[in-house]
Amino acid sequence: MPSETSPGGVTLRELADRPVTDLQGVGDKRAAALAKVDVRTILDLISYYPRRYLDRTREATIEALGVGEEGMVLVRVARVSARRTRNGRSLVEVRVTDGTGSLTLTFFNQPWRERQLTEGTEAVVFGKMDRYRDKLQMTNPIVDLVGDRTGRIVAVYPQSGSAGLQSWDLDGLVGEALRRVMLKRGFDDPLPAAVRDRYRLIDRATAYGGIHRPESMQEVAEARRRLVFDELLRIQLELVRRKVHLERSALGIVHVTGGQGPNGDLLGTFHERLGFPLTGAQQRTIGEILADLAGASPMHRLLQGDVGSGKTVVAVSALLVAVQGGHQGALMVPTAVLAEQHHLGIADLLAGLVVADSGTLMGERPLRVELLTGYTTAADRRQIIEGIETGGVDILIGTHALIQEGVDFRSLGVIVIDEQHRFGVEQRAALREQGDGGEGAIPDVLVMTATPIPRTAAMTVYGDLDVSVIDEMPPGRTPIRTHWIVDDDDQVWSIVRDEVASGHQAYVVCPLIDESEALEVRSAEETHDTLITGVLSDLSVGLLHGRVGPAEKEETMRLFRSGALDVLVATTVIEVGVDVPNATVMVILDAARFGIAQLHQLRGRVGRGSAESRCLLVGGAPTPDAEERLEALVRTTDGFELAEVDLDLRGEGTIMGERQKGRNDLRLASLRRDREWVEVAREVAIEMVGDGDGLDGHPALADEVALLLGGDEVDYLLKS
Numbered sequence: 001m002p003s004e005t006s007p008g009g010v011t012l013r014e015l016a017d018r019p020v021t022d023l024q025g026v027g028d029k030r031a032a033a034l035a036k037v038d039v040r041t042i043l044d045l046i047s048y049y050p051r052r053y054l055d056r057t058r059e060a061t062i063e064a065l066g067v068g069e070e071g072m073v074l075v076r077v078a079r080v081s082a083r084r085t086r087n088g089r090s091l092v093e094v095r096v097t098d099g100t101g102s103l104t105l106t107f108f109n110q111p112w113r114e115r116q117l118t119e120g121t122e123a124v125v126f127g128k129m130d131r132y133r134d135k136l137q138m139t140n141p142i143v144d145l146v147g148d149r150t151g152r153i154v155a156v157y158p159q160s161g162s163a164g165l166q167s168w169d170l171d172g173l174v175g176e177a178l179r180r181v182m183l184k185r186g187f188d189d190p191l192p193a194a195v196r197d198r199y200r201l202i203d204r205a206t207a208y209g210g211i212h213r214p215e216s217m218q219e220v221a222e223a224r225r226r227l228v229f230d231e232l233l234r235i236q237l238e239l240v241r242r243k244v245h246l247e248r249s250a251l252g253i254v255h256v257t258g259g260q261g262p263n264g265d266l267l268g269t270f271h272e273r274l275g276f277p278l279t280g281a282q283q284r285t286i287g288e289i290l291a292d293l294a295g296a297s298p299m300h301r302l303l304q305g306d307v308g309s310g311k312t313v314v315a316v317s318a319l320l321v322a323v324q325g326g327h328q329g330a331l332m333v334p335t336a337v338l339a340e341q342h343h344l345g346i347a348d349l350l351a352g353l354v355v356a357d358s359g360t361l362m363g364e365r366p367l368r369v370e371l372l373t374g375y376t377t378a379a380d381r382r383q384i385i386e387g388i389e390t391g392g393v394d395i396l397i398g399t400h401a402l403i404q405e406g407v408d409f410r411s412l413g414v415i416v417i418d419e420q421h422r423f424g425v426e427q428r429a430a431l432r433e434q435g436d437g438g439e440g441a442i443p444d445v446l447v448m449t450a451t452p453i454p455r456t457a458a459m460t461v462y463g464d465l466d467v468s469v470i471d472e473m474p475p476g477r478t479p480i481r482t483h484w485i486v487d488d489d490d491q492v493w494s495i496v497r498d499e500v501a502s503g504h505q506a507y508v509v510c511p512l513i514d515e516s517e518a519l520e521v522r523s524a525e526e527t528h529d530t531l532i533t534g535v536l537s538d539l540s541v542g543l544l545h546g547r548v549g550p551a552e553k554e555e556t557m558r559l560f561r562s563g564a565l566d567v568l569v570a571t572t573v574i575e576v577g578v579d580v581p582n583a584t585v586m587v588i589l590d591a592a593r594f595g596i597a598q599l600h601q602l603r604g605r606v607g608r609g610s611a612e613s614r615c616l617l618v619g620g621a622p623t624p625d626a627e628e629r630l631e632a633l634v635r636t637t638d639g640f641e642l643a644e645v646d647l648d649l650r651g652e653g654t655i656m657g658e659r660q661k662g663r664n665d666l667r668l669a670s671l672r673r674d675r676e677w678v679e680v681a682r683e684v685a686i687e688m689v690g691d692g693d694g695l696d697g698h699p700a701l702a703d704e705v706a707l708l709l710g711g712d713e714v715d716y717l718l719k720s
Helices: 012-016 028-035 042-046 167-184 193-198 204-212 217-249 266-273 280-294 311-324 336-349 378-390 425-433 455-461 489-501 524-533 550-562 596-603 624-635 639-650 653-661 675-689 699-708 712-717
Strands: 052-055 070-084 090-097 102-108 122-128 130-132 135-139 142-145 153-156 300-305 328-332 354-356 364-366 369-372 395-398 412-418 444-449 466-470 480-485 505-509 541-544 567-570 583-588 613-618
Touching: 012 042, 012 699, 042 167, 052 070, 052 217, 122 135, 142 167, 153 167, 153 217, 167 204, 204 217, 217 675, 217 699, 266 311, 280 300, 280 311, 280 444, 280 466, 300 311, 311 328, 311 336, 311 412, 311 444, 336 369, 336 395, 336 550, 369 378, 480 624, 489 505, 489 583, 489 613, 524 541, 524 567, 541 550, 583 596, 596 613, 596 624, 596 639, 613 624, 624 639
Parallel strands: 102 135, 300 444, 300 466, 328 395, 328 412, 369 395, 412 444, 480 613, 505 567, 505 583, 541 567, 583 613
Antiparallel strands: 052 153, 070 090, 070 122, 090 102, 122 142, 130 135, 354 364
């Protein structure tokens, strides 16, 4: 493959405009087969990367691969037989050899293997070597047909039995596509030579050649580096460009961050009255937020902090800056339970603070914090809305009820959105549009999450936000001890009874509300009934889930907070925000059904007082991943470490969500393996578009970003 890259070469858009039917041998039938694997254009084809490589200089042999070892072996089929087992399952046995020995490939419930692996066929098989009746065997190995490909390195492409596509089909088509490009004008390379030189990146033509037609595994590695960088750079260019555009074009509110506002130094008074010192991390993040609020551009910041790190104090500090300058603050949360919890806590924190009010005899009044949810009575709602419109309500806390028709703020200055991932794009935009800080100014927005996100993932998914991290816990918090109890119910309930006897309380969390025959999990209602008639019959046990009515829900939480209930059986409705310092035990039944982030959030409901607290993860682990999740929870209480474990276990799909469906987005790049390249791409993007001129100086790159990150992709990227 030539390594020359023409400055006027073939662009990715040209390749995207050429259908695969332009290639020799691709008629309607082959085109339909390729469409089944989302390959419709030449660009799709050359972006259909090999899933692995057969290195014939290092390939294993049957003789060398030991029993119990996994390996990849190039074999030739000697004999095939098929039959039914006693229980009616299909069984295909394929005898293969490679010149050093022979083994049997055994396939259960894959009858089509008899047609695929005919005598004389060459294939790469990957699996674990076993010995059965003194003969070597692999059971249900991965099989790739590679035809008669020769060379030191053979690219093995993802195959599709349903589409009738084999690795050698794709290999031949990709080779033809690359040959056509190089014969025409070569590849255009929009990446500046200075960037390539600085990071020792090969040119685009060499990269495509190296990924599809490598001479060595070193070539594969270099090709992957370049193509990964291209994918990540396109995303970062769009994120940074949009962020800079927002900062430069949107009119924000210049907040008074000192004590010169109409309501004095509310922030300073609040901090003095806290009764405890702020941590260094809280001070740093408040400083970052104050700098944003004092600027002319609207703040657009993500606040990350582990469970119990003190995010609420930071959020209240931001809201108070708005109030001390004569504006209003709003806190939107996903559930009524969390809204009520925040209202109680924040109203208590701000008790005693006053604001100026010329309509009163003393010229001042208490700072007013109100709660608005779907459960607010009509009379209270009318009173609250009047206060919002006149400015009599200073801070409004609520659910999506904040963005319903008829809720109009007099001067909304700062918005805090808690657990922002639970809100849709439209809901967040609607709340932001509520504000009118004067002359069309946009309110400042702080979005918070207690589900830590790995740094590189945050830079990719929330790259249009500035990020603040509270990475320090307040002093005096007792670490939570976590235990995984597989099947000893007696031990679980003994611990709960002991804690209640010591004057403390406990949560019991179940995955479902009702019994489910499909999922063998304990439901909240079944568990509640079992406990009150069995092991906890002499204790006061409450029940809370999404179907409990608002009045009953509020009364249950009041009883639990007051200590009248010893144990609260609940679903994940208590996952975030519920704060009862006297609760010292969290029992999570069928813990393997929950993800790492949920388990960590639930665990954070205890350990909020000075007493030692415990989290009991109950139930077996049906998969190795589930086992690793539970072991990670036992090993550490560090949410950031757990976020990295989650990313490693579940992949970027857990972070990127719907963006994994993107046509050419992150085909090669991995937020796990390529962490350092995310940061490099971010730095380069800031250099290229941070001046506010966008990609005017790089039209070819601008066209690629528009091509590969157009429409819905950009909307999802900019979801915050």
